[in-house]
Every structure is written in C-alpha cells, then in structure tokens.
Amino acid sequence: DTGVSQNPRHKITKRGQNVTFRCDPISEHNRLYWYRQTLGQGPEFLTYFQNEAQLEKSRLLSDRFSAERPKGSFSTLEIQRTEQGDSAMYLCASRRGQSYEQYFGPGTRLTVT
C-alpha cells in the first residue's frame, strides 16, 4: 500500500500522560499536514510541514503539542500532559508539490480517560 499510514490507529491514555503519533506520508510528497477531527465536525488544521520545515502552526496548537519532521519524510506529533479535551481523531495528510489534492491517512484515535 503506497498511501499515507499512521500509527498507532488507536491510543487510550490517562490524563496527564504523554503520547506520540507517527505519520508516514506518500514518499514523493513534500507537504505534510496534521489535522484534528472531533465527532460531527470537519478536520481542523493543526500544523504544516514543507519538507522538514514547520511553516505554520494553528493557534489551536497549545504549548503541550509539538510536531517534527526531522528528515522531511515521516512526522511525529507529541501531546504532553494530555487532557480529556485532547480526545479526538488525529489525521495526517500529505500533498505533492503544486497539486491540490491532500491524501489523508486513516488517523489515530486518541481517548484520554
């Protein structure tokens, strides 16, 4: 499968714990996006990478959130000191060059208890 992959698919954690998610984009895609989606809502933009550079972060992304894309390939999203409000589906999408289409991964569903 040459699509976008995300791991883990599900994560249950206790409030206050740290979690890290991984996204592997389609190999030739230099643009990578993280979104968060809650039930009944559309995806909300969190952050954007072009190659290894993080070029934009949403105001939704508090200091507890950090994202990296160290070699311009896979990306990680870390949430520190999780809160119940962080429970959501975290989606990663990649995009090639100047094309419009964003290819979404299956997402990581986070549940904070």
Added chain:
Amino acid sequence: GQQVMQIPQYQHVQEGEDFTTYCNSSTTLSNIQWYKQRPGGHPVFLIQLVKSGEVKKQKRLTFQFGEAKKNSSLHITATQTTDVGTYFCAGEAGGTSYGKLTFGQGTILTVHP
C-alpha cells in the same frame, strides 16, 4: 479567522432522489475542494475548483464555485446507497496559506433503499 459554513448538517433521501449541499466562506478563497468521508473512514479527495464560476462534473456529481469565490455547492443526481457518507467542503485562502484547508462541518448523507 476564516470560517467555512456548510448546510444542511444532515440529509436523508430515498434512493434515486437528488441531493445538494452548500458551502459558504467568510472570505474569498483561492480554491475550494470537496472531500467524502465514509463512516469510520478518512476524508477522500473528490475535486478542486479554482476559477470563479467554475462548474465540474463527475458522473452524477456536479460541483460549482461561485462568482465571488466564496461559495460552492455539490449536487448529486439520482443518489445511490454507495453515496452514503459525509461530504465536506474545504477552502484554501489565498496568499501564503501553504495549502492549509479550512473545512466546513460537513453534510451527512443517508440514502434509504
């Protein structure tokens, strides 16, 4: 910030009936994209509209972009059970938006056979 509103939130139709969802942006868009998300799935790209007044067709689906590039619609003719899912519009602002998409809340379509 940019907001994208989408109506209706839900639409229940009998198989064979038509379906339309509408999207309005608070700001002028560079382009608008449409995605479909099946229950339990991730958003899948359908199409992008770039030009003012643009109309595109994909089999039974017709997409329109308003003259002011602030509104859009998706019309499905003679719905089928395979059309079930949530349809999202997603707007991209101009300038240095880096392809960041602002999604509408989505329209959940159910089709009764």
